[in-house]
Amino acid sequence: MTTNSFLTGEYLQKVPLWHTEDSPWKAKGILRMLRQNRLTPEIIGEIGCGTGEVLRQLQLQMDQECRFFGYDIAPQAIELSRSRENERLHCQLADIRKESGAHFDLLLVLDVLEHQENYFSFLRDVKPLAPYKLFHTVLELSARAVLRRNGLLEGRITCDDLHCFAKDTVLQAMAYEGYEILDWFYVPRAIYRASGIVSKIRQVPRIFCFALNQDFAVRLLGGFSLFVLTK
Amino acid sequence: MRDLRTKATYKIFHIPLHLCAQTVSRQNGIVKRRDLYTHIHYFTKEIGLRTLEDTAYKVRHYFYTARMIDLPIDGLQRILKISRRIGFALHADLTVRLLGGFSLLVLAT
Numbered sequence: 001m002t003t004n005s006f007l008t009g010e011y012l013q014k015v016p017l018w019h020t021e022d023s024p025w026k027a028k029g030i031l032r033m034l035r036q037n038r039l040t041p042e043i044i045g046e047i048g049c050g051t052g053e054v055l056r057q058l059q060l061q062m063d064q065e066c067r068f069f070g071y072d073i074a075p076q077a078i079e080l081s082r083s084r085e086n087e088r089l090h091c092q093l094a095d096i097r098k099e100s101g102a103h104f105d106l107l108l109v110l111d112v113l114e115h116q117e118n119y120f121s122f123l124r125d126v127k128p129l130a131p132y133k134l135f136h137t138v139l140e141l142s143a144r145a146v147l148r149r150n151g152l153l154e155g156r157i158t159c160d161d162l163h164c165f166a167k168d169t170v171l172q173a174m175a176y177e178g179y180e181i182l183d184w185f186y187v188p189r190a191i192y193r194a195s196g197i198v199s200k201i202r203q204v205p206r207i208f209c210f211a212l213n214q215d216f217a218v219r220l221l222g223g224f225s226l227f228v229l230t231k
Numbered sequence: 232m233r234d235l236r237t238k239a240t241y242k243i244f245h246i247p248l249h250l251c252a253q254t255v256s257r258q259n260g261i262v263k264r265r266d267l268y269t270h271i272h273y274f275t276k277e278i279g280l281r282t283l284e285d286t287a288y289k290v291r292h293y294f295y296t297a298r299m300i301d302l303p304i305d306g307l308q309r310i311l312k313i314s315r316r317i318g319f320a321l322h323a324d325l326t327v328r329l330l331g332g333f334s335l336l337v338l339a340t
Binding site for chain 2: 143152
């Protein structure tokens with residue numbers, strides 16, 4: 001029987017760093033999206049904030065008056081976030097959808113959709129929480145992943161990802177739930193994560209293919225994720 | 232899935248396997264399935280079976296059904312029918328992952 005690994009602590013065993021190492025490039029992507037769309041939010045909420053490192057990175061680079069509120073249902077993540085909290089950055093153990101009065105200028109939904117049993121109802125639930133919603137979703141669906149036996153199961157086994165997305169399926173789900181897509185771009189997640197010479201050399205086809213045709217490279221080789229700004 | 236589990240001892244699922252390399256690599260290849268059939272989730276054999284196991288089903292038996300060999304819906308599918316037939320005879324799993332057009336029939340308890 002499936003149990004929620006975020007509540008049982010199993011997720012921390014699977015992902016001891018809670019993806020904290022990805023926070024700098026995620027924050028960079030968020031700031032790029034805000035700049036591109038000339039948005040200057042003052043109250044920022046994050047659903048599934050994990051260790052709060054993305055919020056901390058944003059706080060370091062945004063207006064000092066900005067306030068940041070992180071929510072997570074995982075007690076272990078909130079425990080890890082305590083050292084990052086300050087007067088204008090708070091993280092709490094709660095399901096944001098059940099918090100009365102929670103409202104922000106911008107809501108961050110980073111790597112959360114793929115963990116939801118019903119991501120359509122989730123999209124409906126979070127829509128009223130802020131005028132602007134910024135999503136980051138890993139695009140696990142690629143021809144390469146599908147061709148490999150268990151290629152698509154890796155995300156479920158290692159990170160409890162229940163759903164695999166392509167750009168079109170993410171945008172379609174959002175449009176289906178009444179979101180207005182304002183802007184989106186890919187980020188080369190596998191390239192950011194590559195460490196060591198062999199791993200970096202393996203990224204060359206991905207870099208080359210992406211330079212020629214972004215959409216096709218993403219669908220063929222995978223290893224990318226998507227930032228989407230919505231209303 | 233969890234709600235249905237206690238409704239019968241034996242359950243038979245028929246799952247279209249939309250996720251294959253040729254569908255994923257085409258622009259709008261997957262989302263077309265929603266427009267055509269209102270399908271909102273997409274499966275491979277592995278994801279389908281794992282989903283059953285994750286919701287406490289015990290998979291007893293399964294096999295592929297050749298939807299697009301038996302019932303090709305257009306000219307392209309009729310052309311692919313030959314490749315699918317030959318490929319499936321040589322390596323069923325790989326053909327399903329590469330060309331698609333198959334579904335999975337699963338007996339579970």
